Amino acid sequence: MSEPIKLAAFCGSLRQGSFNRMALHAFIERLPAGVTVSTIEIGDWPLYDADIQAKGFPDKVQAAQKTMLEADGVVLVSPEYNYGISGVLKNAIDWLSRMTPQPFAAKPTALFGASGGVLGTARAQYQLRQTLVFLDGRPVNKPEVMIGQAQNRFADGKLTDEATGKLLADLGAALLLAVRQSRAAAGVK
Known part of the structure; x- marks a missing residue:
């Protein structure tokens, strides 16, 4: 029997009622039993500053690194602001990228996001892909x-669009497959 799968998730939108938080909840709801998700809150992290880093990484950054290192995979959800990822998510990535060990390395990662525009979060996700490289x-x-026209896909805090729900479920299945393949390559069950 294989070990349970643990995921670490980041939401790049700070607003509690955001479409991206709703999408993250919908993603988590569609994961199979036995998968646990730790959501890492990043809204109160200081802006990345090498002077702060020189004094020691903030406690919340260290805790996030620990959670990520213990996780089998990562989930990144971001709105699209001015054709890019949210500043708060970029800030979290900047902090974590400077840690040793760097917790994104070799981690299977699912990306998605929601916006009111037609293209969803296409440009933000392409930026995230470049950063992950x-x-x-x-x-x-x-x-x-890329959940476009999100205002038509959610109601009362819940995803109502079946096609989007299927895409999120399929992305979850693809992430879990990538985790299993990564484990097999490392000789872990």
Whole structure:
């Protein structure tokens, strides 16, 4: 029997009622039993500053690194702001990328996001993919889940669009497959 799968998740939107938080909840709801998700809150991290780093990494950054190192995979959810990822998510990535061991390296990673526009979060996700290349992350390539016109896909805090729900479920399955393949390559069950 294989070990339970642990995921670490980041939401790049700070607003509790954001479409991206709703999408993260919908993703988590569609994961099979036995998968646990630790959501890492990043809204109160200081802006990355090498002077702060020189005095020691903030406690919340250290805790996030520990959670990520114990996780089998990562989930990154970001809105799209000005054709890019949210500043708060970029800040978290910048902090974590400077730690040793760097916790994104070789981690299977699912990316998705929601926005009111037609393209969803396409440009933000492409930025995240570029960043993950530098960090030696392992983004799941398919399906790409870019939830456009989110205002028409959620109601009362819940995902109501079946097609989007299926995409999120398929992305979860692809992430879990990538985790199992990563474990097999490392000789772990």
